[in-house]
Amino acid sequence: MPSPIVVQVVVDKPLAQGFDYLWDSNQLGNDPEVGQLVEVPFGRASLVGIVIKVSAHSDYELDKLKSITRIAPLPPFDAASLRLVNFASQYYIHALGETIIPAIPQMWKKPDNWEKALEKISAAEEKKQKKIQQEPSEGLIDEAHLNQGQALALEKLRQCSVEKEFKTILLQGQTGSGKTAVFLNWLKGILEDTTSQVLLLVPEINLTPQLERRVRAYFPDKKMVVLHSGVSEKNRGIAWYEAMTGKAQIILGTRLAAITPLPNLSAIVVDEEHDPSYKQQDGIRYSARDLAIWRAHDLKIPVVLASATPSLESWIAAKAGRYEYIRLDQRAQGAALPQVRLINTRDPQSQFSPGDIGRPISASLITKTLANAISKNLENKKQSLILINRRGYAPILSCNACSWLSKCQQCSSYMVMHKAGALGRRPALSCHHCGLVKPIPEHCPDCGNADLKTLGKGTQKIEDAIEEMWPSARVLRVDTDTSRKSKGAEELFQEIHAGNVDIVVGTQMIAKGHDYQNIGLVAVLDADSRLFSPDFRAAERLFAQLVQVAGRAGRSSKDDESAGEIYIETQYPEAAVFQYLLRHDVDGFLGYLAHERDEAKLPPFSYQGLVHAEAKSLDKAIQFLAALKGRLKSRGLMTPGLKVYDPVPRAVMRVAGTERAQLVLEADDRRQLQDVLEAVDQDLRNGSQGRISKGDRIRWLIERDPTSI
Ligand code: ADP
Ligand code: ZN
Ligand code: ZN
Numbered sequence: 001m002p003s004p005i006v007v008q009v010v011v012d013k014p015l016a017q018g019f020d021y022l023w024d025s026n027q028l029g030n031d032p033e034v035g036q037l038v039e040v041p042f043g044r045a046s047l048v049g050i051v052i053k054v055s056a057h058s059d060y061e062l063d064k065l066k067s068i069t070r071i072a073p074l075p076p077f078d079a080a081s082l083r084l085v086n087f088a089s090q091y092y093i094h095a096l097g098e099t100i101i102p103a104i105p106q107m108w109k110k111p112d113n114w115e116k117a118l119e120k121i122s123a124a125e126e127k128k129q130k131k132i133q134q135e136p137s138e139g140l141i142d143e144a145h146l147n148q149g150q151a152l153a154l155e156k157l158r159q160c161s162v163e164k165e166f167k168t169i170l171l172q173g174q175t176g177s178g179k180t181a182v183f184l185n186w187l188k189g190i191l192e193d194t195t196s197q198v199l200l201l202v203p204e205i206n207l208t209p210q211l212e213r214r215v216r217a218y219f220p221d222k223k224m225v226v227l228h229s230g231v232s233e234k235n236r237g238i239a240w241y242e243a244m245t246g247k248a249q250i251i252l253g254t255r256l257a258a259i260t261p262l263p264n265l266s267a268i269v270v271d272e273e274h275d276p277s278y279k280q281q282d283g284i285r286y287s288a289r290d291l292a293i294w295r296a297h298d299l300k301i302p303v304v305l306a307s308a309t310p311s312l313e314s315w316i317a318a319k320a321g322r323y324e325y326i327r328l329d330q331r332a333q334g335a336a337l338p339q340v341r342l343i344n345t346r347d348p349q350s351q352f353s354p355g356d357i358g359r360p361i362s363a364s365l366i367t368k369t370l371a372n373a374i375s376k377n378l379e380n381k382k383q384s385l386i387l388i389n390r391r392g393y394a395p396i397l398s399c400n401a402c403s404w405l406s407k408c409q410q411c412s413s414y415m416v417m418h419k420a421g422a423l424g425r426r427p428a429l430s431c432h433h434c435g436l437v438k439p440i441p442e443h444c445p446d447c448g449n450a451d452l453k454t455l456g457k458g459t460q461k462i463e464d465a466i467e468e469m470w471p472s473a474r475v476l477r478v479d480t481d482t483s484r485k486s487k488g489a490e491e492l493f494q495e496i497h498a499g500n501v502d503i504v505v506g507t508q509m510i511a512k513g514h515d516y517q518n519i520g521l522v523a524v525l526d527a528d529s530r531l532f533s534p535d536f537r538a539a540e541r542l543f544a545q546l547v548q549v550a551g552r553a554g555r556s557s558k559d560d561e562s563a564g565e566i567y568i569e570t571q572y573p574e575a576a577v578f579q580y581l582l583r584h585d586v587d588g589f590l591g592y593l594a595h596e597r598d599e600a601k602l603p604p605f606s607y608q609g610l611v612h613a614e615a616k617s618l619d620k621a622i623q624f625l626a627a628l629k630g631r632l633k634s635r636g637l638m639t640p641g642l643k644v645y646d647p648v649p650r651a652v653m654r655v656a657g658t659e660r661a662q663l664v665l666e667a668d669d670r671r672q673l674q675d676v677l678e679a680v681d682q683d684l685r686n687g688s689q690g691r692i693s694k695g696d697r698i699r700w701l702i703e704r705d706p707t708s709i
Helices: 079-091 097-100 110-132 146-161 179-191 206-219 234-242 253-261 290-298 314-320 367-379 459-469 486-497 540-552 576-582 587-599 620-636 669-688
Strands: 005-011 019-023 035-041 043-056 165-173 197-201 224-227 250-253 265-271 304-306 322-329 340-344 383-389 398-399 416-420 427-428 452-455 475-478 503-506 517-524 565-572 605-614 643-644 647-657 656-669 699-704
Touching: 005 035, 005 097, 005 234, 019 035, 043 097, 079 097, 079 253, 079 290, 079 620, 110 234, 110 540, 146 304, 146 322, 165 290, 165 459, 179 206, 179 265, 179 304, 179 314, 197 253, 197 290, 206 224, 206 250, 224 234, 234 314, 250 253, 250 475, 253 290, 290 304, 290 647, 340 367, 340 576, 367 383, 367 565, 398 416, 427 699, 452 669, 459 475, 459 503, 475 486, 475 587, 517 540, 540 576, 540 587, 576 587, 605 620, 605 643, 605 669, 620 647, 620 656, 620 669, 643 669, 656 669, 669 699
Parallel strands: 165 304, 165 322, 197 250, 197 265, 224 250, 265 304, 340 565, 383 503, 383 517, 475 503, 517 565
Antiparallel strands: 005 019, 005 043, 035 043, 398 452, 416 427, 605 656, 605 699, 643 656, 647 656
């Protein structure tokens, strides 16, 4: 009798180890392979899992083992993709099963539907074939049309990728300098090999439709799939299948695409590599950019990081020669850089005075300087973009008679006032942290006063003010309230492109990627709110956003006079962020930041980890972390070069009734951090069921390289 086959399978549970199952080749119709997606009995239920090991024996009694019930009609995950998830699991201190299974689309996690899924795919394939032939290809910048700088950049990229060799390349160039045109031409060469796959990562769903059109037009005869959370479950299931079977050559997606199995991956591009949305903020908290670099290293392929404002990490690596450094320094269409103007809001000259003619009722919302500029821009028949990074009408509702404020009862934050708006929504108070929605009180809940006032400003309030000041202008508001779905946003962007709008009021989402042609003015109203933040990356982010925003202005103009203007309202015009922005000096600012971080020994000059704790009371969460710190000390794990801070409440301490605290660990080198985080994991697991501590029932999670602390 042949010896039985035992396979080890990981499932989506926070368990460090896999489980042994028996494999009956006769019944299953196949021999086992590592990487195979299977269905297994688990407790009383059944789960999907991935085979991670095949052997002839088990540490458990064979007759106690259960059997694999079904195999998915899929090829096994390829070896390199398994190495990637293994690495991610170790590096981010997250169980392998919890790393690999959540990244699989729902369609492939329902064994009863496996056969049907395949039918859906062949049906979709036929439909697509028909559609592709009808799509026109337009707006291409092929190799022959690249300008000199671009041609040189392309040449350098090709040199970097000619051999099968790992290289990280930072492609830095201001918005509109033609980076996309360069890397698409580069990918074209790679895709000539019809088995090659390329992965193109973008930070946000909102950016995909535009890039998708451009890439499709560029590669009309290549199979491309799009993977992001806005794609329907069915289409995601299909796209993932085509990616992991090697049928799709171009994979365009957001961070979740970074760990999709791609058996023939030959090149990676991470566009807007500095963008914070590459960091996953729940479950396994990975950085898609960092994983992309690891993946490229493992596969010995090139990875291009593109940005106008590189992350400090990447910029330093490029400066130090650890990355190849390619620069594009001219705007492709010859457009000049916009003029940056700082409006000092403390300067009375910038404000309306009570006697001014045409002084609006909402005069405090928009400075006189900005109002004049908008009027002039309207006369010039140019569009204006007004940015304020807060949706809703006002961030707080307050009572003037007592001290009542619209606090959320479940969170340590305020409920935002929303006016009645598009989509038939009623006026309401809404908490942007836990989602709680309540009607707006007519009287103060504490003292009965009927005169409630709003504090601060959101997109709706600014929209009202603008409509009041320029009654004949066509005003459009763009925020997540007016564009619930990615398609919704796309429709709004099209309105702007078509010239159906004079003034756009919106959140950061209008500032990214879109290549508007007629913007003469951009204004940022709330820059200061992001200048002072406990997070040491706040200034870096603000700078990147402002540069991004500035890139929206004056895209098409070729002469200085109509180059477009960006107005920033601030009380602190002397702050470094603004001063470097005035000169469009990205490198100067990054150099300044590097110096600052080096002095303070903050990342990237040190490495950080976080332990999160969530409990019903803040005291308990803090005690839990303090006790952990005590154990690290008594076990001699606090080695020189390692700093363990005291536990503190999170910036937003309470969300949906749960109190949140954190413990920051900081080490001089990666290895040291890895060792201590593994020890923390071991320690916490010992007293826990999954990731909930026994007894005091505190939920904990370890985060590596946190991006917001
Ligand atoms: P980036 O990615 O750096 O923002 P893009 O590649 O998107 O820049 O180029 C910005 C704009 O300039 C796009 O509208 C693009 O079509 C156009 N463009 C790029 N390269 C050229 C070129 N060589 N000649 C003319 N237009 C170009
Ligand atoms: Zn009151
Ligand atoms: Zn809340």
